[in-house]
Amino acid sequence: xxNVLVTGGAGYIGSHTVVSLVEQGFYPVVxxxxxxxxxxxxxxxxxxxxxxxxxxxxxxxxxxxxTRLFQxxxxxxxxxxxxxxxxxxxxxxxxKYYHNNLLGLINILGLCRDFCIxxxxxSSSCTVYGEPDEKQVYEHTPKRLPESPYGFTKWMGEQIIxxxxxxxxxxxxxxxxxxxxxGAHPSGMIGELPKGIPNxxxxxxxxxxxxxxxxxxxxxxxxxxxxxTCIRDYVHVCDVADAHVQSLFFSDPNPLCFFNIGTxxxxxxxxxxxxxxxxxxxxxxxxxxxxxxxxxTEIFANVNASKNLLGxxxxxxxxxxxxxxxxxxxxxxxxHD
Numbered sequence: 001x002x003n004v005l006v007t008g009g010a011g012y013i014g015s016h017t018v019v020s021l022v023e024q025g026f027y028p029v030v031x032x033x034x035x036x037x038x039x040x041x042x043x044x045x046x047x048x049x050x051x052x053x054x055x056x057x058x059x060x061x062x063x064x065x066x067t068r069l070f071q072x073x074x075x076x077x078x079x080x081x082x083x084x085x086x087x088x089x090x091x092x093x094x095x096k097y098y099h100n101n102l103l104g105l106i107n108i109l110g111l112c113r114d115f116c117i118x119x120x121x122x123s124s125s126c127t128v129y130g131e132p133d134e135k136q137v138y139e140h141t142p143k144r145l146p147e148s149p150y151g152f153t154k155w156m157g158e159q160i161i162x163x164x165x166x167x168x169x170x171x172x173x174x175x176x177x178x179x180x181x182x183g184a185h186p187s188g189m190i191g192e193l194p195k196g197i198p199n200x201x202x203x204x205x206x207x208x209x210x211x212x213x214x215x216x217x218x219x220x221x222x223x224x225x226x227x228x229t230c231i232r233d234y235v236h237v238c239d240v241a242d243a244h245v246q247s248l249f250f251s252d253p254n255p256l257c258f259f260n261i262g263t264x265x266x267x268x269x270x271x272x273x274x275x276x277x278x279x280x281x282x283x284x285x286x287x288x289x290x291x292x293x294x295x296x297t298e299i300f301a302n303v304n305a306s307k308n309l310l311g312x313x314x315x316x317x318x319x320x321x322x323x324x325x326x327x328x329x330x331x332x333x334x335x336h337d
Contacts, residue, residue: 002025002026002027002076002077002248003026003027003029003073003074003075003076004021004026004027004028004029004075004076004077004078004079004248005028005029005031005069005073005075005077005078005079006018006021006028006029006030006031006079006081007031007032007060007078007079007080007081007082007104007108008031008032008036008060008080008081008082008083008123009028009030009031009032009053009055009081010030010032010034010037010038010041010042010045010055011032011036011037011041011081011082012181012191012192012193012237013081013123013178013181013237013240013241013244014030014032014079014081014082015037015041015044015045015190016185016190016237016238016240016241017079017081017240017241017244017245018030018045018049018053019045019048019049019185019190019241020238020241020242020244020245021053021244021245022048022049022052022053023049024245026245026248027052027053027054028052028053028054029053029054029056029069029073029075030045030053030054030055030056031056031058031060031066031069031082032055032057032058032082033057033058033059034057036084036085036195037193038193038195040193040332041190041193042055044185044189044190045189045190047189048185048187048189048190056069059104060080060082060104060107060108061099061100061103061104061107063107063110066107066108066111067111070111070114070115075115075117076117076118076119077117077118077119077120077121077248078108078112078117078119078120078121079121079123079244079247080104080105080108080120080121080122080123081123082104082108083100083101083104083105083123083153084096084097084100084101084150084153085150086150086199087127087147087148087150087151087199087292087294087295088148088199088292088293088294089150089199090148090149090150090151090153090294091148091149091293091294094149097149097150097153098149098152098153101150101153101154101157102153102156102157102160105122105157105160106160108120109160109161109164112169112170112171113164113169113170113171116170116171117170117171118170118171118172119171119172119173119174119247119248120171120172120173120174121173121174121176121244121247121248122157122158122161122173122174122175122176123176123178124154124157124158124175124176124177124178124258125151125154125177125178126177126178126179126233126260126262126299126301127146127147127148127150127151127154127155128143128146128151128154128155128158128177129141129142129143129144129177129299130143130144130145130146130147130151130296131144131147131296131297132144132299135231135266135298135299135300136264136300136301136302137260137299137300137301137302138260138302138304138305139177139258139259139260139302139305143155143158147293147294147295147296148293148294150294151294158175158258161173161175161256162256165255165256169255171255172250172252172254172255172256172257173255173256173257174247174250174257174258174259174310175256175257175258175259176240176243176244176247176259176261177258177259177260177261177301178235178240178243178260178261178262179232179233179234179235179260179261179262179263179299179300179301180200180201180232180233180234180235180262181234181235181236181237181240182200182201182202182234182235182236182237182318182321182322182325183202183236183237183238183316183320183321183322183324183325184237184321184324184325184327184328185237185238185324185328186238186324186327188324188327188328188330188331189331190328191237191324191325191328191329191332192237192325192328193332197213201232201269201272202234202272202276202321202322202325203325203329204216204217205272205273205276205284206276206325206326206328206329207329208284208285208286209276209280209282209284209326209329210329210330210333212333214285215285215286215287216273216284216285216286216287217286217287217288217289218269218270218273218286218287218288218289219269219289219290219291219292219295220288220289220290220291220292220295221270221288222291223291223297223298224297225268225297225298226268227268227270227271228270229268229269229270230268230269230295230296230297230298231266231267231268231297231298231299231300232266232267232298232299232300233262233263233264233265233266233267233299233300233301234263234267234272234318234321235261235262235263235314235321236314236315236316236317236318236320236321236324237321238316238324239261239314239315239316240261242312242315243259243261243306243310243312246310246311246312247259247310249311250310250311252309257309259305259306259309259310259312260301260302260303260305260306261301261303261306261312262300262301262303262314263300263301263303263314263318264300264301264302264303264314265300266298266299266300267318272318272322273286275318275319275322276322276326278319279319279322279323279326280322280326
């Protein structure tokens with residue numbers, strides 16, 4: 001059994017990846033300081049995978065703590081999720097994002113180099129493409145300056161990794177540029193658990209449906225799209241988790257690879273609202289607000305490389321993701337009550 005360090009492993013995508021890792025025979029060592037997560041997720045993980053992982057409450061920005069961890073375990077791979085992820089919040093507090101997201105990455109990369117870790121998987125984002133000329137983006141689509149500090153941390157994170165790989169390093173890096181992960185584990189034991197008002201669309205929708213929030217705000221209906229709302233490539237979080245595990249099996253002489261992780265199809269905000277209403281049978285109250293700073297009009301993935309080279313493709317539908325997210329939200333509300 002191979003030890004895999006999962007930083008931010010109590011977070012949204014990280015926790016689902018932990019489950020997928022255990023299911024495929026790996027032993028995850030989870031590092032998370034829980035500032036953006038909750039013990040509820042750890043409880044769900046323990047139910048799903050029992051004793052199949054180890055948890056350490058540590059901050060990746062604390063180099064001494066991370067060094068001790070690398071001395072304690074022999075890691076066969078590192079999957080790095082630990083980062084703040086809100087576009088809107090990053091515009092309000094850019095220094096917080098640059099400090100946490102970049103320092104944590106630099107610490108982990110240095111330790112991977114010093115301890116000769118064979119493989120490093122970086123949680124990147126389609127935000128590195130900025131506002132592209134073409135709405136369908138390939139891995140070779142030119143990167144553009146992002147619209148938010150959060151996007152810049154992913155853009156700069158990739159640049160740091162590229163600069164490191166200009167020299168010979170003992171590990172292969174895969175940068176997974178995922179689009180918009182949504183949904184939850186079908187068991188309802190883990191899912192997206194934002195603190196405060198959600199920044200991502202689907203938890204905003206589900207919390208409105210439960211009455212936790214009074215109304216959904218749609219940020220702008222005057223975009224140049226068929227219904228005036230932004231279009232994104234929404235991909236089930238369990239598919240995203242599987243992509244990280246597939247990365248550990250990936251063999252290629254190229255020491256640095258980039259892959260889009262999406263479905264290849266776009267859905268608008270209003271389409272997502274309508275789909276949720278169909279899946280849940282509930283009518284969703286919403287209002288139209290001003291455009292949100294940092295949002296782009298439309299983007300979706302070309303997934304040929306991830307399918308043909310990485311050997312991964314999305315298997316679950318947007319409807320599956322909405323159904324699983326709604327199941328998670330209802331269970332969470334009952335647990336909270």
